Amino acid sequence: MESTARTAREVRRLPKAHLHLHFTGSMRPATLLELADRDGVHLPEALTSGEPPKLRATDERGWFRFQRLYDIARSCLRTPEDIQRLVREAAEEEVRDGSGWLEIQVDPTSYAPRLGGLIPTLEIILDAVHTASRDTGIGMAVVVAANRMKHPLDARTLARLAVRYADSGVVGFGLSNDERRGLARDFDRAFAIAREGGLLAAPHGGELAGPSSVRDCLDDLHAQRVGHGVRAVEDPALLRRLADAGVTCEVCPASNVALGVYEKAEDVPLRVMFEAGVPMALGADDPLLFGSRLAAQYEIAREVHGFGDDELAELARQSVHASRAPQDVRERLLGGIDDWLAAPPGAGESAGAAPGVAPRAARG
Template sequence: MTGRDLRRLPKANLHLHLTGSMRPATADELAARHGLPPLPPVDPAGPVPHGWEVFQDRYDAARGAVRTAADIHRIVTEAIDDDLADGAGWVELQVDPTSYAAHLGSLEAVIEAVLSATRDRPAGVIVAASWGAAPDHAERLAELAVRYRTHGVVGFGLSNDERRGRTQDFVPAFRVITEAGLIAVPHAGFYHGAWHVREAIELLGAGRVGHGLTSVDDPEVLELLAAGGIALEVCPTSYPPFGVVADLASIPLDQLAAAGVPVALATDDPLIFGVGLAGQYALVREHLDHADAALAALAEQSVAASAAPAGLKEELRAGIRNWLDSAPGSR
């Protein structure tokens, strides 16, 4: 299926991890600078190894090359530039500062390095804990997110393998967030079933859910998402490698749309999966037969679910309407 230029479609990228946002050339350059081997190249059209452990090993190797505030500044700046080139008008970058703090000296230094790179850019920062973190450490990170909320932090998340932790253990951390008015954006419903998405909403106060595809298995959870306008951050290339779906054509976007659940297409870790933001939309066009009107609706949902300023949201919505009104093939 062909259509309008997807790079010119205004949109928001709401699910992007710091290390996973690196350009491959930057990852190789930083690795060489620190005496580390380069990462194996990614072929988006080729096979990607299955299993969380393979992914985590690759991610950890890339993260090991991030040693200084200057490294972080470069990664963030390049990631935002790449998304802007793909039509993003707003980017939310997620960072768990824990593993970078050993090199930068403190958790605060990591967050400040990221915020320095997003200053005066159309971007917000999500501070995240790991599902494998101790609850008191997650609470400390939540408190840091609140401390930096006037400097560009817009939310708090839980990332990594959701099987490593219990939702109820993170209730105190998310209470800190919701009381401060920041958006809660935990990963949920990736490996676990729809019950995990329900817990993210009912226990953690999720305003968006990272991934959450298993919600389609429970009509009541779909209704909960739709009634609350809680968007799922769907990253198409992240699912087939882990067996979450059989292939790209099996991603249940039509089921989510039919249930009234908003979806924000996003990239997750383009360093690992090899596909940027416009490319994710292109894959939905190709494998799920979404016409331009449906792609524009997804873009609008990503903007609506974002923490972008109200004026910028209106500007992006107008751009989406203009894109849809333009002739196919126009530049």
């Protein structure tokens, strides 16, 4: 395996798709500080120190603290212009990290009170996505996510809304928040609505709860992708099922450690899942709170888990195959991955965008 600095290729130049990025969690820390100052929002030190907050969400108190920080950050997004800025800056960061396709996940319910309701909110978000995609060259789409802490009827409303915009940039339907609360099957009707409307089913599972939560995602929600899914390694039969069915797990190494799912980066089961044949799409989850974006997840795979460049390229391919990117985008990214692997280490590392990824537009 090629794992040394001398032989390794620059991971930011490896074309890839990003399939697990939450909306508010994609915000730049400097943007949060600016918006909070504008509106007189007091931010706790955990959001102003310049360092990722110390989080451990494996108990209810820790999860509540994580959710409180997220909610405070979200409260600073108050206008359509704020939404436009967040999406544009997220797109710029993605292009910098070599991403050629982004599926950003959002629960529009959380922003609707300030933006005129659910429909206007989703339209503002989709307009921001279309504009950012045009201006930066990265392909972008939206996964609408329900909150498992809310009533399943709310999820059905969101599923119908998501289907309504399936031809306007919504490609999937998710289920987020504390998977230890409630049952996946309570949301089965919402996911049926989404699937019947042509949307990808991508609920969270196997993060804070064990392998049973992944199994529930498969059995009750007919998941085609699973957000996280790492706890599946605790059940070899389930791991084989994921591999055999080709269900992609959106694995977020830095997030897993920050939230206490695993004690250290070495414990995240990237190698186990990879060698078991489970497709993976590395994701950053919430860079605002966890301190690292997409390319850093590939660096973790390389530096901590010994993934060589050929294996990193395969991870990137798996992310593209699991995406809802149009065929032409897929072909361009897959060709760029082959070009990255074929080029000698160090070649073109200062040449800007990754192969197969459109150059980033100048900031205005």
